[in-house]
Amino acid sequence: MSEIEPNVIFSIENLNRDYICALDKLDMNKWLACFNKQEGTYKLISNENESNGFPIAFMLDDKYERLQDRVTQVTVIQEDSTEHYQTRHMTQLTSIVDLGNNRYQANYNFSVFYTQNLIEQTAILCVGRYEDIVLIENTASFIQRKAVIDTNVLPRYMAYPV
Amino acid sequence: MSKTPDNSAILEWPAKYNEIPKEVFERVDLWPIELEKIFYGDEWHPIVHQSEIPNIGDYKASELGEMPLFAVRGEDNQIRIFQNTCTHRGTTLVTESLGNKTEFECPYHRWLFSPQGELVGCPNSREFTPGFDKKDFSLPTFRTEEFCGLYFITMSETVAPLKEYLGEDFYEPLSRILGGDGRLKFAGYQKVHYDCNWKAYCDNDGYHAPLLHLAFKMLNWQGGQGVQNVSENGHLSFESELKIPDDITALKDASILDFKGTETSTGSIVQMQFPLTVYSKHMDMLNIRYAFPKGPKGIEVHYAYFTHEDDDDEMIEHRIRQASNLLGPCGLISMEDASIFSRIDKGNKTPGMAIFQKGVKDEYKLELKVGQNDESGNLPRWEHYRKLMGFKRAES
Numbered sequence: 001m002s003e004i005e006p007n008v009i010f011s012i013e014n015l016n017r018d019y020i021c022a023l024d025k026l027d028m029n030k031w032l033a034c035f036n037k038q039e040g041t042y043k044l045i046s047n048e049n050e051s052n053g054f055p056i057a058f059m060l061d062d063k064y065e066r067l068q069d070r071v072t073q074v075t076v077i078q079e080d081s082t083e084h085y086q087t088r089h090m091t092q093l094t095s096i097v098d099l100g101n102n103r104y105q106a107n108y109n110f111s112v113f114y115t116q117n118l119i120e121q122t123a124i125l126c127v128g129r130y131e132d133i134v135l136i137e138n139t140a141s142f143i144q145r146k147a148v149i150d151t152n153v154l155p156r157y158m159a160y161p162v
Numbered sequence: 163m164s165k166t167p168d169n170s171a172i173l174e175w176p177a178k179y180n181e182i183p184k185e186v187f188e189r190v191d192l193w194p195i196e197l198e199k200i201f202y203g204d205e206w207h208p209i210v211h212q213s214e215i216p217n218i219g220d221y222k223a224s225e226l227g228e229m230p231l232f233a234v235r236g237e238d239n240q241i242r243i244f245q246n247t248c249t250h251r252g253t254t255l256v257t258e259s260l261g262n263k264t265e266f267e268c269p270y271h272r273w274l275f276s277p278q279g280e281l282v283g284c285p286n287s288r289e290f291t292p293g294f295d296k297k298d299f300s301l302p303t304f305r306t307e308e309f310c311g312l313y314f315i316t317m318s319e320t321v322a323p324l325k326e327y328l329g330e331d332f333y334e335p336l337s338r339i340l341g342g343d344g345r346l347k348f349a350g351y352q353k354v355h356y357d358c359n360w361k362a363y364c365d366n367d368g369y370h371a372p373l374l375h376l377a378f379k380m381l382n383w384q385g386g387q388g389v390q391n392v393s394e395n396g397h398l399s400f401e402s403e404l405k406i407p408d409d410i411t412a413l414k415d416a417s418i419l420d421f422k423g424t425e426t427s428t429g430s431i432v433q434m435q436f437p438l439t440v441y442s443k444h445m446d447m448l449n450i451r452y453a454f455p456k457g458p459k460g461i462e463v464h465y466a467y468f469t470h471e472d473d474d475d476e477m478i479e480h481r482i483r484q485a486s487n488l489l490g491p492c493g494l495i496s497m498e499d500a501s502i503f504s505r506i507d508k509g510n511k512t513p514g515m516a517i518f519q520k521g522v523k524d525e526y527k528l529e530l531k532v533g534q535n536d537e538s539g540n541l542p543r544w545e546h547y548r549k550l551m552g553f554k555r556a557e558s
């Protein structure tokens with residue numbers, strides 16, 4: 001395993017920061033901008049399914065058009081029926097592996113807190129790990145962001161990606 | 163068991179069939195009665211599909227009311243459902259939601275059970291009571307029946323056999339949700355907790371679909387011809403043609419809505435089995451929603467999804483990406499239902515009645531014939547509930 005250059009770590013951390021700030025501000029277009037336009041994918045899956053080899057996910061955006069449709073779903077289709085909530089994403093980089101061709105596998109631990117309007121108490125939405133594949137060209141973008149959550153039973157329905 | 167208890171002092175039911183007292187969602191003193199009269203009473207409850215535990219020794223933990231249990235595939239390939247309790251002093255035997263074991267050992271005093279439920283070992287048994295016989299200490303089981311690979315249990319000795327209990331209008335569409343022949347492959351769960359009483363969770367109706375779910379409108383999705391079948395013991399079954407328009411402009415990737423279909427899969431089917439299990443087949447998604455009340459407040463729902471053994475790779479992938487995006491607690495065509503469960507629960511902390519309108523022709527009469535988009539289909543279920551609970555209906 002080769003030593004990871006500081007500028008690579010910097011790029012990956014920047015991308016992750018853009019991602020979690022976009023979600024905490026509920027700016028779905030900025031969220032979308034974190035993904036690679038040709039190959040970007042997003043998946044939210046329970047650890048129970050992941051570790052048993054069950055493919056069903058909570059969210060499965062397996063191509064860029066699906067990511068675009070997720071933005072429409074959150075901002076247009078379900079905007080008015082959702083009980084909205086504020087999230088706070090806390091992340092911790094745990095590893096980076098160089099895959100060659102400017103691609104890196106990066107893993108993060110994360111926890112997401114939520115504060116729901118009307119209730120106004122804060123609770124844990126989910127805890128888990130990101131398994132990312134990041135492409136670093138001029139800027140960094142996600143080829144894959146996979147969120148695997150230890151929280152096998154969600155505490156409420158989830159309106160936004162994490 | 164079928165004798166109506168006199169609980170009329172606890173809650174008086176209104177004379178009108180289309181009015182439901184809102185307090186029924188909120189009163190914690192109803193829960194012990196519901197456990198006794200409904201969950202441990204004359205009803206069947208689905209626990210596991212054979213495809214969830216496909217290999218010998220595979221087990222799945224579950225619950226009935228507040229009782230822990232588990233289903234296991236024995237060495238003889240038979241599926242059995244046991245109370246999750248050691249026959250010695252009661253320690254639970256399995257602690258994980260899913261797993262595989264060749265034997266079930268209680269850690270406390272090392273009593274050992276086979277996957278068939280027999281007690282096969284217990285240390286120092288020479289010092290036990292004089293009449294002790296291992297045969298008397300098998301794991302307690304339930305009255306169990308299977309339908310298309312789905313295993314149901316009941317605590318009742320007297321409830322009708324499963325098919326009679328469900329009725330043909332219910333079990334025939336259910337067989338199609340279960341792939342026609344039950345030869346399914348399990349694809350995974352989505353599990354979620356909803357912040358509502360269990361009765362608010364299962365009170366979803368035929369009226370709301372085109373109104374609540376904006377996706378249907380945006381996608382120019384017309385509800386096809388259909389029927390709603392209702393039974394006196396509270397089961398509901400919706401079936402409708404599926405018309406998905408060719409030109410969906412609201413989505414960039416409309417393939418998510420493709421309906422490929424199979425021989426036994428024509429329209430949309432949604433079924434609600436009393437007291438609280440939903441089965442559905444929307445497009446190519448085969449779905450069982452096991453539901454577990456967490457006392458009087460809160461319900462955990464385990465959406466289980468399946469593919470069919472005859473599916474090719476393309477169909478498997480399609481079913482998985484459809485189920486992972488359209489249904490469940492984040493789904494494009496279902497998340498709104500989840501938002502209603504908690505909102506209706508919150509709103510029902512107010513006094514008075516929840517009032518059903520659509521399809522009600524006479525408030526003082528219970529009607530079993532209902533139209534596809536009527537909400538009155540829920541009323542036979544409420545009447546079944548009222549009778550089981552022993553609440554007296556006020557004079558009109």
Ligand code: FES
Nearest residue numbers: 248250251268271
């Ligand atoms: S409680 Fe299980 S062996 Fe004693």
Ligand SMILES: [Fe+2]
Nearest residue numbers: 366371496499
């Ligand atoms: Fe709905």
